[in-house]
Structure formats: C-alpha cells, structure tokens
Amino acid sequence: SGAAWARGLLSWARPERWLASGSLFPLSCIHTSTSLQQIGRIGKWEKKNRIVYPPQLPGEPRRPAEIYHCRREIKYSKDKMWYLAKLIKGMSIDQALAQLEFSDKKGAKVIKEVLLEAQEMAVRKHNVEFKSNLHIAESQTGRGRYVKRVRCHGKGMFGMMKISRCHYFVKLVEGPPPPPEPPKTGFDQAKEYVQQLRNRTLVHTL
Amino acid sequence: LVLVRSPLPRLRALLQRCWGRLERGLWPSVFGGQSSPWGPALAVQGPTLIPQGINDAEAPSLLESVVWMAAPKQRRTIEVNRCRRRNPNKLIEIKRNIDVCPECGNLKQKHVLCGYCYAKVKEETRLIRMEIYKKEGGPFNTPTVETVVLYEGEKPTEKDKGKRIIERARKRPSWFVQN
Numbered sequence: 186s187g188a189a190w191a192r193g194l195l196s197w198a199r200p201e202r203w204l205a206s207g208s209l210f211p212l213s214c215i216h217t218s219t220s221l222q223q224i225g226r227i228g229k230w231e232k233k234n235r236i237v238y239p240p241q242l243p244g245e246p247r248r249p250a251e252i253y254h255c256r257r258e259i260k261y262s263k264d265k266m267w268y269l270a271k272l273i274k275g276m277s278i279d280q281a282l283a284q285l286e287f288s289d290k291k292g293a294k295v296i297k298e299v300l301l302e303a304q305e306m307a308v309r310k311h312n313v314e315f316k317s318n319l320h321i322a323e324s325q326t327g328r329g330r331y332v333k334r335v336r337c338h339g340k341g342m343f344g345m346m347k348i349s350r351c352h353y354f355v356k357l358v359e360g361p362p363p364p365p366e367p368p369k370t371g372f373d374q375a376k377e378y379v380q381q382l383r384n385r386t387l388v389h390t391l
Numbered sequence: 392l393v394l395v396r397s398p399l400p401r402l403r404a405l406l407q408r409c410w411g412r413l414e415r416g417l418w419p420s421v422f423g424g425q426s427s428p429w430g431p432a433l434a435v436q437g438p439t440l441i442p443q444g445i446n447d448a449e450a451p452s453l454l455e456s457v458v459w460m461a462a463p464k465q466r467r468t469i470e471v472n473r474c475r476r477r478n479p480n481k482l483i484e485i486k487r488n489i490d491v492c493p494e495c496g497n498l499k500q501k502h503v504l505c506g507y508c509y510a511k512v513k514e515e516t517r518l519i520r521m522e523i524y525k526k527e528g529g530p531f532n533t534p535t536v537e538t539v540v541l542y543e544g545e546k547p548t549e550k551d552k553g554k555r556i557i558e559r560a561r562k563r564p565s566w567f568v569q570n
Contacts, residue, residue, distance in 0.1 A: 264476070268481075268483050269483065272482070272483045283486075283498050287486055287489060290483075
C-alpha cells in the first residue's frame with residue numbers, strides 16, 4: 186500500500202500521461218492524474234440531476250419530481266453516518282428534520298443541512314410546489330478519502346491511525362412517503378412455499 | 392491501529408526467567424510434587440531408577456504455566472459483522488416525544504424547554520445584565536435590595552418603592568410579564 190501511495194503522488198510527474206490525454210499541445214492539456222482529478226471532479230450523483238425526460242403524454246400519470254443531493258468529504262466515519270442514513274430512509278422530510286434536530290450525533294447536523302439545501306433546491310429549481318410534500322427515497326453513505334497519520338503512544342511508541350471522511354447522498358421524491366411494508370407473516374411464507382412446490386415441472390423430458 | 396514493537400524480547404525475557412527458576416529448583420510443581428529433584432538421592436545402579444519425569448515434564452511445563460490471553464481464532468466475515476452492526480438494538484430509535492412549541496412554532500422535546508424561546512430569553516437577560524453592570528460599575532457592588540426592570544414608558548409603582556430600578560430602552564417583550 187505504501188508503494189501505491191507513492192505511485193499516486195508521483196503520477197502527475199509522468200510525461201507520457203500528458204500526451205495520452207488526447208490534446209495536441211502538452212502544455213495546455215489537463216493533467217489526467219489521480220490527485221488533481223479528484224479536486225474538481227463532478228461525481229455521478231451530482232450528474233443525476235441533469236437528466237431530462239421527454240415530455241409526458243396527456244394520459245400518463247404525473248412523474249414525481251426527483252431531487253438528488255450530496256455532500257462530499259464530511260469529517261465523520263461512514264459506519265457511524267450509516268446509522269443516521271438508515272434512520273431517515275423512507276420518512277417524510279419534516280419527520281426526518283425533526284429526528285435529526287434532536288439527535289446527539291455529529292453527523293445529524295450535517296445531514297440536516299444537506300436536507301435543507303436539497304429542499305430549497307427542490308422548490309427553486311425542480312418545480313416542487315410544496316416543500317413539505319417531499320419524502321426521502323434513498324439515503325446512502327460512501328467512503329471518502331482516508332489519510333494516514335501517526336498517533337503517538339507512550340515510551341516513544343507510535344501507531345498509524347487513519348482519518349476517515351465520508352460522503353452522504355440523498356434522493357428526495359415529491360409526494361407523501363410510501364406506507365411501510367407489513368411484516369411477513371407465517372401464512373404468507375407458507376403460501377409462497379406451496380407456490381414454489383406447485384411451480385416445479387419435469388425437465389429434459391417429453 | 393498496529394503497534395510497531397515486536398513481542399520477541401518480551402517472550403525471550405519470560406523464557407529466560409522460567410529457565411532460571413527451573414535451574415535453581417524453585418519450580419517444584421513442575422515435577423509433580425517432589426520437593427527437591429536435584430537434591431541428594433540414593434545412588435543406585437542402572438538406568439531403571441533415573442527419574443523419567445524430568446525429560447517428559449520439561450517440554451510442556453513452559454507452555455502450561457504461562458497465562459494465555461484470549462485471542463480471536465478466525466476472522467469475522469463481513470456477513471457476521473453486518474448481522475452484528477445492523478441488529479435492531481444497535482440502530483437508532485426514532486423519537487416520539489417531539490412536539491411543536493405553542494409560542495414560537497419551532498420543534499421542541501416534551502420534557503425540554505423550547506430552544507428558540509430559551510435563546511430569546513437568554514439574550515434579553517444578557518442585555519439586562521449589561522445594564523446592571525453599567526449601573527454598578529464593578530464587581531462586589533450589588534446593593535442589598537431587590538431589582539426591578541422597567542421598559543420604555545413605564546413608571547415605578549407603589550410596590551417598587553425600595554427597589555433598584557434597571558431601565559431597558561425597548562418595548563416590553565410579551566413574555567416578560569410585569570408583576
């Protein structure tokens with residue numbers, strides 16, 4: 186991993202990479218290296234807001250508005266952030282904001298800001314009529330760039346610690362939140378089993 | 392987090408100590424109850440009465456009397472890890488004690504004061520304290536009488552006879568009831 190790290194740092198210095206990017210003038214081309222690329226890169230989640238659907242036909246049901254928003258490189262652990270993301274999955278935006286306001290976790294404040302930003306974006310740019318008429322369809326966390334640092338112990342000992350960051354992604358959809366799925370009963374499971382038995386056929390026969 | 396120091400010097404020191412104790416005969420429990428295995432014994436012919444126990448007991452003795460620490464035997468798979476981390480008792484519970492404050496309309500928990508109203512009152516109290524500080528001039532100058540806060544257009548009444556009056560240059564807030 187140390188070799189890969191060094192390679193990543195020195196990758197910008199390789200001249201063959203500059204010419205391989207496709208432009209004619211090596212001095213004016215953009216470095217296609219790892220470290221510089223990730224600074225201004227637009228991720229996939231941000232690009233999801235750019236898709237434009239063709240106009241709907243008169244008879245079709247109205248397609249609900251979808252708003253994608255994310256925040257990158259939050260100074261928090263992705264596993265701890267996941268618990269908050271799991272909490273607000275499937276809630277309406279008001280309920281989610283209420284739960285996050287009284288949560289004691291550090292990530293709750295960040296997620297609350299992200300949700301408020303997304304709500305404002307929805308009203309201004311995505312033609313959403315009522316700002317409360319949104320629910321959270323998807324909320325996910327991702328791993329950000331980790332940095333390794335020295336952690337000093339007693340007696341001159343040291344260990345390597347990693348400073349972890351995470352990303353947070355949220356998708357708001359217009360409309361009331363979908364009703365929660367009822368838990369699977371034994372009767373449903375039995376019905377499924379019987380149906381599986383009935384679906385059996387003979388194979389490789391006449 | 393990985394400690395860089397290797398465990399070999401520790402183990403070597405431990406083994407040296409164990410061996411030293413063995414040499415000096417300070418480890419009688421090793422030989423199964425005999426008090427002094429190296430002490431004077433009857434001189435007998437032949438190899439029959441050589442205590443066999445020494446050679447057999449030496450090899451496992453060093454391993455048996457050392458205190459072994461618990462350590463995981465196998466790596467926990469990601470499936471097992473997920474079952475533990477996503478167990479419902481580890482997920483955050485949703486709070487059902489959130490209400491709307493009737494005064495300002497912000498959210499508040501049922502057993503806690505509304506944060507917005509509290510901040511409002513705190514700010515006003517800070518300004519009143521600044522006025523008090525200006526009047527007193529320094530620490531330890533608190534008079535031994537009660538204090539009354541009067542806002543714009545208010546006159547001290549009969550009840551405020553012997554009390555210290557603090558003036559605030561604004562309209563009386565609705566939540567600060569007079570007397």
